Amino acid sequence: MRQFIPADAIDLAAPSLPPHDGACLHLPQCAGRDWARQAIALVEADASRSADTHMITAGFTGLRGISVYLKDESTHPTGSLKHRLARSLILYGICNGLIGRNTTLVEASSGSTAVSEAYFARLLKLPFIAVMTRSTSCKKIEAIEGFGGKCHLVENAGDVYDAARRIAAETGGHYLDQFTFAERATDWRGNNIAESIFSQMRHEPDPVPQWVVMSAGTGGTSATIGRYIRYRNFSTRLCVVDVENSVFYDSYKSGDRKLVGTQSSRIEGIGRPRVEPSFVPEVIDHMLRVPDAASIAAMRVLARRFFPVGASTGANFLGLCWIASLMMEAGEEGSLVTLICDRGERYTDTYYSDDWLKARGLEIEPYEVALETFLDEGRFEKPLGGNGFSF
Structure with missing residues (x-):
């Protein structure tokens, strides 16, 4: 029987090659590469089956000269903006040789990213474990488990x-680590959410938005949009909205990336107790910090006028309204774009529950009234125009 010597086991720097004496050399089979090719094909096929997300026009009588567009990321197969991130993180892990045929995938998440990653893990037949705070929405936990994932719950977001x-x-296994890799796993030069926004806007009356307004969780999406705006040399500016119990805003203002908070954000998916590695303040033109009660009020206003959305979308829309008010005050016109991060069905037992709000001392009615007045009449009254905002 002839002996086979794998070529990758030969030391070409050795004094002499192994004797042939009937042995047959052959190249390695690279079984891991074969699995990686199949896995990437599965992920890419899934992307091909999903059409791009919708851009919704939103007309409000009070916003004179301002066109509002809502990029509806809830239409992804897993129902949120994080579907894009999960796909990028999985591909990043495979292409860097970190994910193989039997790799257990692990993520730290406030919910939506883990839901999307559980979806892709099932697609690739890989085990998945999500580490989340115990306060995470039960609907998100059910969604993760529905895709075959497991949930490990901790008390504090910092844990x-x-x-x-x-x-x-x-x-x-492999720790996907969205908070570190979000900004580098996505190609900011194209084939991303930013390119989709500007492509869908190209036939609109004001095709280049004055502002894109969004909130930050990992910071990866804002980094992608900010970089793309600069790469394509658009005049568009980027405003990032932060929430209570998050350190992003304070870091942006002070330049201190070592800030650490002591509490968790009440708005799932956005706000962090530390400055995440994927947060890139240099590509942000302006930041706001808004009250949680106002974000939830904005969420409910959108639910009445369009359809139920999550509280992170409320924060986005609140920031857009504030930018719109400043534009009108300055006599500026143009288009504004923000994101619908996910739908409200995941939050029926939290943000849409009056009992849940009351238990946390969140009074949203004054903000609802102020927002409704602004959208219909174009003017802000307290408390929205008071000290609830930081600049």
Whole structure:
């Protein structure tokens, strides 16, 4: 029987090559590469089956000269903006050789990213474990488990990172780490949400938006949009909205990336107790910090006028309204774009529950009235125009 010597086991720097004496050399089979090619094909096929998300026009009588557009990311197969990020993180892991045929995928998440990652894990037949705070919406936990994932719950948001790293090490798995890799896993030059926004806007009366307004969770999407705006040399400016119990706004103002908070954000999906590595303040033109009650009020206003959305979308829309008010005050006109991050069905037992709001001392009615007045009449009254906002 002839002996086979794998070529990748030969040391060409050795004094002499192994004797042939009937042995047959052959190249390695690269079984891992074969799996990676199949996995990437599955992920790309899934993307091809999904049409781009819709851009909704929103007319408000009070916003004179201002056109509002809502990029509806809830139409992704997993129902949120995080579907794009999950796909990018999975591809990033495969292409860097970090994810293989039997790799357990682990993520630290406030919910939506984990839902999307669980979807892709099932597609690739890989185990998935999500590390989340115990306060995460039950609907999100059910969605993760529905895709075959498991949930590991911790008490504090600051504990998710170490717990995810520990579980990945114990299982020999891969920590996807959205908070570190979000801004580098996505190609900011094209084939991303920013390119989609500007492509869909090109036939509108004001095709180049004056502002894109959005909130930050990992900071990855704002980094992608900010970089793309600069790369394509658009005049568009980027405003990022932050929420209570988050350190992003304070870091942006002070330049201190080592800030650490002591509480968790009440608005799922956005706001963080530390400055995440994927947060890139240099590509942001302006930041706002808004009250949680006002974000939830804006969410409910949109629910009445369009359809139920989540509280992160409320924060986005609130920021857009504030930018619109300043534009009108300055006599400026043009288009504004923000994101619908997910639908409200996931929050029926939290943000859409009056009992849940009351238990947390969140009074939203004054903000609702102020927002409705602004959208219909174009003017803000307190409390929205008071000290609830930071600039």
